[in-house]
Amino acid sequence: MLRLALVACFLLLASLRAAEVHFKFADGKQAAVSDVVVSLVPLDAPAAAAPAPVEAVLIAQEKQEFLPYVSVVAVGTTVNFPNRDTVKHHVYSSSKAKKFELPLYAGEAREAVRFEQPGVVTLGCNIHDWMLAYVVVVATPWFAKSDADGTARISAPPGRYRIEMWQPRLAAVVTRELAVTDAAPAAQTFTLELGRDRRIRRNPDVKAGGYK
Numbered sequence: 429m430l431r432l433a434l435v436a437c438f439l440l441l442a443s444l445r446a447a448e449v450h451f452k453f454a455d456g457k458q459a460a461v462s463d464v465v466v467s468l469v470p471l472d473a474p475a476a477a478a479p480a481p482v483e484a485v486l487i488a489q490e491k492q493e494f495l496p497y498v499s500v501v502a503v504g505t506t507v508n509f510p511n512r513d514t515v516k517h518h519v520y521s522s523s524k525a526k527k528f529e530l531p532l533y534a535g536e537a538r539e540a541v542r543f544e545q546p547g548v549v550t551l552g553c554n555i556h557d558w559m560l561a562y563v564v565v566v567a568t569p570w571f572a573k574s575d576a577d578g579t580a581r582i583s584a585p586p587g588r589y590r591i592e593m594w595q596p597r598l599a600a601v602v603t604r605e606l607a608v609t610d611a612a613p614a615a616q617t618f619t620l621e622l623g624r625d626r627r628i629r630r631n632p633d634v635k636a637g638g639y640k
C-alpha cells in the first residue's frame with residue numbers, strides 16, 4: 429500500500445514537472461500546415477522509457493479513403509483497420525519500418541497490425557490507387573500532430589530535446605533542438621518548405637479526403 433502511494437506521489441510529481449510546448453507550423457506563404465508529426469527525443473540520458481500504449485489506434489477506410497490521412501503512434505502500438513465501405517479493400521505497406529498486407533476484406537480487418545520499428549510507414553490499397561495514408565512510428569512518448577490551424581501541443585518534463593518534424597510534403601525529417609523549462613509555455617513557430625501533394629486527385633464531386 430505504502431509502495432503504491434509512493435508510486436502515485438512520484439507520478440504526480442512527474443506530471444507536475446511537465447511543461448507544455450506549443451507548436452505552430454506554417455508554409456512559405458504563412459498558411460497553416462496540418463498533419464505535421466512532431467516528436468521530442470530527449471538528449472539528456474537517461475531517457476524515460478516509453479510507456480506501454482494502452483489504446484489501440486484506428487485507421488478506417490471510409491468513402492474509399494483512409495481516415496485519418498496521417499497517424500502518429502509510439503513503438504509497440506497496435507493499429508486496427510476497419511473497413512466502413514461497402515466495397516472491399518486490400519490494405520498494404522511495403523515500407524521498411526513495417527511491411528504487411530491485409531488481403532481483400534470487408535468489415536473489421538482480420539488482424540490488428542503492431543508497429544515495432546520507428547519510421548514512416550506508407551499505406552496503400554491494392555484496389556484503389558488513390559488511397560494513401562501514413563503511420564509515423566516514434567520511439568518517444570512525447571509526440572503530437574498539427575491540426576487544421578497548424579498547431580500542436582506536447583507536455584514533456586523539463587530537459588533538452590531534439591524536435592523531429594515530418595509531414596507528407598516534406599522531403600525529409602526536419603530537426604531542431606529545444607530546451608523545455610518550467611517557465612511559461614514556450615511557443616515554437618516553424619516555417620516548413622513543402623513539396624507538392626502526392627495524393628491523386630479524384631472526381632471533385634466526391635467530398636472525401638482532403639484534396640485541394
Ligand SMILES: [Cu+2]
Pocket residue numbers: 492516517518553554555556559
Ligand atoms: Cu481500397
